[in-house]
Amino acid sequence: MANEFVPNQAGTFAGTGTYTCTIEQAGPYTLEVKSTIPVGSGIQIVLKQNSTTLVTVGGSSQNPAQTQTSISAQAQFTGAVSDSIQVILSSSNAVDSVPNNVKTYVNCFLGPQ
Secondary structure, eight states: OTTBOOTTSOEEEESSEEEEEEOOSOEEEEEEEEEEOOTTOOOEEEEEETTEEEEEEESTTSOOOTTOOEEEEEEEEEEOTTOEEEEEEEOSOGGGGSTTSSEEEEEEEESOO
């Protein structure tokens, strides 16, 4: 599936959407996300473990600055086998819906940073 990434292997995605992985080995994890964004972006990044929100950055209450070219988020958590990890990128700004305007690097790896 195009919107899946693999634990312990960095991945890149273009555009907004929900990107997921399934934890295969229990232990402490670090989830890192960095997006390059267009000027005027309204992108929001939400990191979730199962249905629990770990971190939220950007979005309506804390939009990126008009000249900001990147936004990032990080979370550390204890993962159990079969936990679902989600990286949700959303925006109501039209500039963020242009193909390839938002490019995101995701890395979910075993072990604290």
